[in-house]
Amino acid sequence: MKLLQRRWKKEDILDQMNKVEKSLLDTDILSEIIKRANPRIIAKANIYLNQFDKYTISVITVMEIVEGWQKRKQEERLQQFLTIVSSQEILSFDLTEAVHERSPIMAERNHSVFLGAVLAGKIYADLETTKKRIGYPDCMIAAIAIRHNLTLVTGNLSHYQRIKDLDYSLRLDNWRL
DSSP states (O other): OOOOOOOOOHHHHHHHHTOOOOEEEOHHHHHHHHHTOOHHHHHHHHHHHHHHSSOEEEHHHHHHHHHHHHHTTOHHHHHHHHHHHTTSEEEOSSOHHHHOOSOSSGGGSOGGGGHHHHHHHHHHHHHHHTTOOOOHHHHHHHHHHHHTTOEEEOSOHHHHHHHHHTTOOOEEEOTTO
């Protein structure tokens, strides 16, 4: 029996090379996109924008970048960032489908709205227990990526690999490579 093989056209191969999966961008990657410092990251960022029309980032990333501009007293840069980021997809701890209120009484709300925060707390505690501690923001960003089933794009693989090593279902990618 003869196996069927698909013949790949050059255009098909190039099309596949120019695709990325929906991902959550870590703070370091978004910072490098803003600075336009790394040509590889810029190339991947452009592919991502062509495919998804906007970046996907976390509220934690917004907080970290705002903190940086505020510390440096760069009000103009902060305002530019806020203008740009307002048109991006910004994710919080939980899926929007789970956040809807079914009742004004807290006891009757969908309990899954808290699962992202619970997951971040568990990640942090597990890392601390194994003496491989990382900061709260990275645990929170990882929890957001896991809850939204997104690959986390980061240049900080060593921190996030610690989470994967604890058998959390975190997927990682590094656009610097």
